[in-house]
Amino acid sequence: MNPALSSMALPLLAGLLLLLAGPGLMRRWGGTLTLIVSVASGLAAWMALQSTLDSSRQEALLGGWEEGLAIRLELTALSALLLLFTALIHGLVALYAQFSRHGVSHAYWPLSCLLHGTLAALWLSGDLFNLYVTLELLGLVSVALLTQSGPRAWRPALNYLVLSLAASLCYLLGVAILYGQYGLLDIELLSGVTENDAVTRLALVLMTGGLMLKAAMWPLHGWLPAAHASAPTAVSALLSALVVKGPLFILWRLWSEVAPADLAIQAGPLFAAAGIAALIGGGYASLRSPYIKTLVAYSTVAQMGYAMMALGLLLFWQHPQMHVALWLFVIAHGLAKASLFMAAGEIQHTVGTTRISGLRGATQTAPIAMFAFAVAGGSLIGLPPSGGFLSKWVLLGPLLNDPWNWPWAAGVFLGTLVSAAYVFRAVIMAFDRVHIKRVNLNPDHTAQWLAMLPALLVWAMALSGNWLVQWLAGGGI
Amino acid sequence: MTVALEGLRIVLLAGGLFFFVTGSLGLLRFPDTYTRLHAVTKADNVGLGLLVAGLSLHSLEWQSTALMLLIWLFVMASGATSAQLLARYQREQDRQESASNGNR
Amino acid sequence: MEIAEAVLDTALIGLLLTMAWATLHTQRMSAAIALFAGFGMVLALIWARLRAPDLALAEAAIGAGLTSALLLRAASITREETIRIPTSRLWLRWLFVTAVFAWLAVHVLALSTLDGGHSLPELVTGQTPNSGVRHPVTAVLLNFRAWDTLLELLVLLLALLGFRQIARHNRHPYDADHHPAPWPLLKAWSRSLAPLLVVTGGYLLWRGSDDPGGAFQAGAVLAAALVLLRLSGQLPVFRWSRWTVRLAALTGPALFLSVAIGSAVMGEGWLNYPDNASTLLIVLIESAATVSIAVTLAFLVAGEEEDIAE
């Protein structure tokens, strides 16, 4: 358990030290310290992952008090993998932010470290109220990061802050009702006690509503496109790849552990249907958006719908393969989305416009960034060598082998079709070399190569697929 | 003995209530800020004084009475000062207003 | 006594709900803010009524005091606008709200009677003696659920960082002539009030281990003192660029985190205070937290005119 705790404490400590150091030192040492912390935290997460392989579930009761009283931190193979994933994404984005020309202001580094620490605290926490505080922390870090790009981001940031406040209050009301009924805040103790009555259903509905709003799942996604498109490139990469996944993780824990089994089975199809609606709604909005970054932001909404569908099917069938598919998808989507946003940021700076029409001839003017965009887009669609393909393959396995489930498989194919539509829309525009959009800036090659890095990692996921599957399935669900 | 005390307590509390009501009534009915400030600070302070006297008879321990007296003193001090500041601020607003429509 | 309590409760609840509704739906903004301050006070009364003195202290200092100061400052910037109350299909909306209320109320009513044996409160009172403090709420805040309090200090710090981000794009740095010189009366009053507030804050902090009080209430009272001195011109503009201010704002979370890591490395586990030193550690953490809460809240309320040369 100690390596996981150190993987969480390192970024928090680094963030506080950077803040204390002040602007001068932050400009010079901010980037390197953040990179070192990400690498160290990643190593600690790797050791935690290895330790979970033999004893599947480790836990720590903070302060040494008994079960219900102390806050419980749990480490499973999945949370260790998510710790590693968070450290990896933070490292890649820090690398990009450090070396790209239009980098980030010096205040970005402590906030990125604090975001890393908050996410680690969220993956490990096993207490409902502790999850409320981490959710609130996540919302405030995202708003602080959002306001970095100056006045144009203030209105979406304010909208996001007010809505995420209301969402976490809905979640807190649900926690209050659960505590009122069972007198417990600990997830593991609650899972043994909850039964399928009206009060528990009401509490779970409130908590799910709050979490869906924070995870920008389809009917409640309004705030995300404006917020993620107006943020600086590195920030929107972090927000889309990681911050949106926090509430999804809590939703999964809620419905797979706290909710009674028969209630979860009833809720499964609802989630799956909402997921398909999100895939189509988000995809359609992404198709119609005239700006590159809003296209990528709406695709986040669509892909979250895909995660919701995988969650719904998992709840309905309790099939271990669905669990593996859900978390493979989360990792593949994180890497792909980080690469997409970084590539989009680079293309925008090189081409000089934020509109999709400016992409004409981008394969000529910004070749490496466009290649990264296409590769990451391929993983979003699920084209073979990528992580996205791996997760869809694992999901479709049980779906296809008995005819009753074919409608769900049709939903997955429809989602794939829609995501293919909006990715190829941008890529085809880039190959149009007849009337190339004149480029006024000399392209920044190092940044474009860095934008490609996560896309290559998504492809590498296909190679390391069997370890990932073995960890997720074998290491304890 | 206690009947007299009881009677006195009720009279004091009723007096306090009366002053609070007149204070709020003054706040609602008076035309401008200055007169409202008068109503609120003066009437409520006296009301609070009577209330403190009535309540101290109720408990008869010197600690709570001393505490209530301290609170009353503090409310009077803060009430008087904020009334002064508000009145001064209002006068400045009126002066600016008269100056602006004077030279318009 | 039964009727008196019923009258008190109906009065409080009636006042609370009407003020809440009025705050959102009155025409003039200044009236809305006055009602909001009143709402904060009524809520503080209700916390006292529900036998929660810690909350009454915190609500009065934070909810009614600092939030209203923040709202007044925000309202002074926004143009005085009388809002157009959306009256389209008003009754339909209110019908829907009452329907949802009825649905929620039916379920929540089942909670009002405590049927199952809820072991957690007895567990807390049982364990409080060996938690280093006597007051159970402070024991929960700083020992049993110390991880929540640490994360929550980070929440305050992050609100300040977000505040700082906006200041960096702020083209309205503090210029002395723009602000009228504070009146002598205001200066005299704040000079006599500030020591009183500091003493009360210190008292609340110290009493926190045995009776209601503690870091948050003390921090809010000290923040009020700082804001008062700042607005009356006796304190210079709060500058985040000066390292002393940064150190003050960061002591709380930094000390708490180092104690947590120290207990994990040297002691038995994360946030597991050694038994003989738990009281000392809690008092140390609580005073550091009070300092950082006071500086952070003072910054959030009166730190707006920041110099952008940082």
Next chain:
Amino acid sequence: MTIVTAYLLAGLALFLIGLHGLLTLQSMLRRIMAVNLMGSGVFLVLTALAARLPETDPVLHALVVTGLVVSISATALALRLHGALERHREDG
């Protein structure tokens, strides 16, 4: 109609008034106040639940103190953002 039920229902009503205000009001300052009311409603529900025991439940009181400080910090940031937006719009 014990005290606990009365204040539980008052908390719920407060939460719904805040939620309704948040969804229907246009002025951002009012929506920030509405979110504050929602927060107070949830805290009232928590404290009413704490009052069920003869000597109130310390865990819930600690949760509400934490919630209060979380809501003041988020409100302060929201109001600062709103102020910056207003001043930005004035400068054009």
